[in-house]
Amino acid sequence: MTGPQSQISAGGGSDNSGDDAFEAGQAQLNTTGTDDLLDEIDGLLETNAAEFVRSYVQKGGQ
Amino acid sequence: MTRFMGTETEYGIATPSDPGISPILTSTHVVVAYAAMNTGARSRWDYEEESPLRDTRGFDLRRYHTVPVVDPDAVGIANVVTTNGARFYVDHAHPEYSSPEVSNAYDAMVYDAAGDVIMRKAVADVQELYEQGVSILKNHEPCPPLKIYKNNVDGKGASYGAHENYQYSRRTDFDVLTQALIPFFVTRNVIIGAGRLGIGEAGEQDGFQISQRADYFHQEISLETTLNRGIVNTRDEPHANAVHFRRLHTIVGDANMSQTSNFLKLGMTKLVIDAIENDVDFSDLRLVDPVAEIKRVSHDLTLTHRLALRDGRELTALEILAEYRSRVTAVDDVDERVIALWGEVMELLADDPLKTSHLLDWTAKWSLIKGYLDRGVDISDPKLKLIDLQYSDIDPAKSLYHALVRKGRMVTLATEEEIAEAAQTPPADSRAWFRGAVSARFPDDVIAASWQTMILRFSGGTARFQTNEVDKLTRDHVGEIINSAADTDELVEKLTAVDFAPDHYVTHHNKTHVNKPHQH
DSSP states (O other), X not given: OOOTXXXXXXXXXXXXXXXXXXXXXXXXXXXXXXXXXXXXXXXXXXXXXXXXXXXXXXXXXX | OOOOEEEEEEOEEEOTTSTTSOHHHHHHHHHHHHHHHHSSHHHHHHHSSSOTTTTOOOOOOSSSSOOOOBOTTSTTOSEEEOTTSOEEEEETTEEEEEOOOBSSHHHHHHHHHHHHHHHHHHHHHHHHHHHTXXXXXXXXXXXXXXXXXXXSBOSSSXXXXXXXXXXXXXXXXXXXXXXXXXXXXXXXXXXXXOOEEEESTTOOEEEEESOSSGGGEEEEEESOSSSSEEEEEOOOOOSSOTTTEEEEEEOSOOOOSOHHHHHHXXXXXXXXXXXXXXXXXXXXXXXXXXXXXXXXXXHOTTSOOEEEBTTSOEEEHHHHHHHHHHHOOOOSHHHHHHHHHHHHHHHHHHHOGGGGTTTOHHHHHHHHHHHHHHTTOOTTOHHHHHHHHHHTBSOTTTOHHHHHHHTTOSEESSOHHHHHHHTTSOOXXXXXXXXXXXXXXXXXXXXXXXXXXXXXXXXXXXXXXXXXXXXXXXXXXXXHHHHHOSSHXXXXXXXXXXXXXXXXXXXXXXXXXXXXXXOO
């Protein structure tokens, strides 16, 4: 399991659909398709952000 | 000497459909449900004299034979060892996963991520009980659906920890160690920070900062972990042979979703401790005011802030980290990989921090938030706070971190298969193998297990094993014995034959034998 030989890989071998711009280990990922990305993120966000964030109250821990 | 290490994660927990429920109660649901469905803990509950199962009603579920109903107030109920050798329990008002002891930073990163897998299973178990209208806790309603976050702040003032532990020699001078580590802990946040929207403990001011935890540190050195936190924590509880070892209980880090951030957090810190123990001098890097600087570094997204050193120099966080990097020495392949990646990340950060947004948590999060700011969204918009929170959702369907990975925008180092395996199987090269493998093979016979002890039921009563040496009881040492033993009687016998006898027995006649194994 010790992994000096394991390769840096994208997405844990899972779905890399259509993101041709990405190559493992290279910088330069975020300048392309930012608008598309943010639109997708919008679709993932919990509804009613204000209420969701307000109700997230934790007790302190360590 | 192997630098054994491990992590502890206190997860954020919420029930959005019913926000008023006590998080102590929901955390207990999480751990007890997981313990009942996935471990042999039920036999332990049955075994205890004051059985929390006394009032058991049986519930038939499709996947489980029966579901116990447990008294949540029973001592030690929400505390279980998992088959990968980790500890899963309720701490304060959070479910907490303490990874098994591992020998290197790569495995530490993998076993930290395995905690998310265990937590996801626990959430699914709770969900299934809820859908069947069943509560596993006596006199309580079923637990409504849970949200679990791997972060460190709630934005209202509360902080909860993601701790690292490193074994080191008791011969090492604690003051030298502490003074050498403080400038490192203050500056490493530019690599390992998880990013946070909100400045100040309660997010009094809108704005993005690098670290989740930086605003909660008020002293350089402290024993306390919940108030007056110190950059170096002085807890001296080695969970090992206390004559030879101490454990550096490190509370100043953030919880990481990014595998790169986490791997570097553990790997860089390991290398710096190695150097300190090899008498490398870092005293020239001492800071004038570390407590103020940890906040200034966290609040400066350009990484241009200059920290005041005691010798009069003013250096940036990256310059200080470069000094540390130049003085550490690799002793194995993992170290070499850490040093190389550390260098690559520093080069990109120096050029433009956002060039690391495929690698590091804080820049990944910042690039998303900055994208919205560039679209005209105001910094005070709750949507941005939601992005901060939801980045760390452990549910891949909702997590923004996992969304970035799926989109190929975030580099991973370990595969999902590796991490899933680590949620089941202990690391082979530490005593965690014994703890986890015995828990998996003889789940009903584990009466109690902790870092340093394991109490097993056998035909004659119970036998307690002491596991003080972290590098013993490995797979090479006891793997075949555990696999081949037909039952715990045979296990006790075979372990005794390789000089690993129980140190304490209790027989059915309620007689106690200390260091006097039965004569077979």
